[in-house]
Amino acid sequence: MIYTTRNSGYKCAVFDVDRNERLMMVVAINTAAGWIEVIHDPRQHPDEVPSCKPNEVPTFRLYFDSIYAIWGMEPLPVLFHCYGRRKQPAVTPQAMWLLGALVKTVESLPESVFDTFVERHIVHDAKVALAWASSHQIRAARSSAR
CATH class of the missing domain: 1.10.10 (Arc Repressor Mutant, subunit A)
Known part of the structure; x- marks a missing residue:
């Protein structure tokens, strides 16, 4: 399932568990395909410059072996745990x-x-x-x- 700001909890947190870091500026999460779309920050990733159309925010995808949505006591997921970061997508x-x-x-x-x-x-x-x-x-x- 693809999660965005419309179907996830307010101030939802996304963690890369293997690297023990919180992923910031997340736009979308696809738990089935195992990717997270993140806004490009040139300060963090100067070598990766994604192409985008005018008036669009440049984004790129991070790929993981598995992504788990955690609901807690809320009706929408409020936390995502990501395991096994990869350089490219896996074959579905x-x-x-x-x-x-x-x-x-x-x-x-x-x-x-x-x-x-x-x-x-x-x-x-x-x-x-x-x-x-x-x-x-x-x-x-x-x-x-x-």
Whole structure:
């Protein structure tokens, strides 16, 4: 679930438990995907300059292995605990399912269509390239088993 100022408690606190620090200027928290969107502060992160549109506040995302919303005795969450900070997002189960479905689709193509499909699309789409590599490994394994 995505939490913002509208569906979280007043002066809600967000803590990175592993680093033992409070995260300030939080805009949004996605507990399912494991990210927190934070307003960019050039004093704290001079090397990270996110791009943004005019009249928008520059933000960036911090990724975690898990984020827990803590309600306490309130109707809305008043505290968030974040564990396992990462440099990049993890692959979600939904993305893995989509990649698996894509690999099955590519595998089911006839050989001539498969080759034409790969020649036309592999350069343009990284997801197809990954699916092609996975299916190619599967085909190679099947061929060597025969």
